Amino acid sequence: MSATPATVSAAVRPRSIQLAHDLFELTKPKVQSLLLLTTVTSMYVAGLPSLSLVVLTVLGGYMCAGAAGAVNHWYDRDIDIQMSRTADRPIPSGRVSPALALGWGAFLLTASMLLLGLTVNWLTAALSMAGFVWYVFVYTMWLKRTTPQNIVWGGAAGAFPAMAGWSAVQGNITVTSVALFAIVFLWTPPHFWALSLLMKDEYAKVNVPMLPVVRGEDVTRNWISISTVVLVASSLVPYFTEDMGGRYLSTALILGAVFIIGSELLRRHPSRQLALRVYLFSLLYLALLFGGMVCDLRL
Numbered sequence: 001m002s003a004t005p006a007t008v009s010a011a012v013r014p015r016s017i018q019l020a021h022d023l024f025e026l027t028k029p030k031v032q033s034l035l036l037l038t039t040v041t042s043m044y045v046a047g048l049p050s051l052s053l054v055v056l057t058v059l060g061g062y063m064c065a066g067a068a069g070a071v072n073h074w075y076d077r078d079i080d081i082q083m084s085r086t087a088d089r090p091i092p093s094g095r096v097s098p099a100l101a102l103g104w105g106a107f108l109l110t111a112s113m114l115l116l117g118l119t120v121n122w123l124t125a126a127l128s129m130a131g132f133v134w135y136v137f138v139y140t141m142w143l144k145r146t147t148p149q150n151i152v153w154g155g156a157a158g159a160f161p162a163m164a165g166w167s168a169v170q171g172n173i174t175v176t177s178v179a180l181f182a183i184v185f186l187w188t189p190p191h192f193w194a195l196s197l198l199m200k201d202e203y204a205k206v207n208v209p210m211l212p213v214v215r216g217e218d219v220t221r222n223w224i225s226i227s228t229v230v231l232v233a234s235s236l237v238p239y240f241t242e243d244m245g246g247r248y249l250s251t252a253l254i255l256g257a258v259f260i261i262g263s264e265l266l267r268r269h270p271s272r273q274l275a276l277r278v279y280l281f282s283l284l285y286l287a288l289l290f291g292g293m294v295c296d297l298r299l
Helices: 004-013 015-026 029-048 051-073 098-119 122-143 149-170 176-200 200-205 218-233 246-268 272-298
Strands: none
Touching: 015 051, 015 098, 029 149, 029 176, 029 272, 051 098, 051 122, 098 122, 122 149, 149 176, 149 200, 149 272, 176 200, 176 218, 176 246, 176 272, 218 246, 246 272
């Protein structure tokens, strides 16, 4: 069996550098980038935070979400080793022991709670902890392997950073912060279902009951289309509650129209290429939508 580029790269790195790289990888930095974007933009929706507050909130949020990622790696190591997409992760590849990964997660969680609680506020620390608990215990350990609705409810974990960003500035929970939470929560199903269409065979191989595995691809595409409409409708709420103005409304309508059209094209003309495009656009959609909120309020 030929070595993968990641395996070859790992082989030529000094051990200390490789270990640092693997510990960083356990925090799931690619996934975190979008979470941190919603955190920062939510902070600027809430007010005009100082640079130091933004840095502390982002650092604490990264460590907390990174702790969840490390525990997820630890728990899913039995199925990760069976899928080509995940077989070269630090634990299944043997570069990091399960005990070290779990200890790393515990350290990051403890450090993040102390940092957020002592330098930002304890509400932000509690909301970040809620995201950790939801991702690790509700999604990873309970829902992921038991129900095709796993991502519908498990996706709430990714919505907590938006509320945490708001609370870091305002120190409270308001209708606006709940609306930010709801948008990310409702964005998760169409985003992840599009990805699951691409990864269907690998999920089936390890008996993870993602929607296309259990209910089929046609049903999944139908739900992507339906859930996208619900998401776009929810994105208009901040305008009608007068939290956002006309510039945000235009942004939400244009992005929403593109998302709905893409989802409907995927439903009517199924293909892996369209599924990939919908998945990639969903990432851009959330980034631009939250960016549009900041532009509407602060520019």
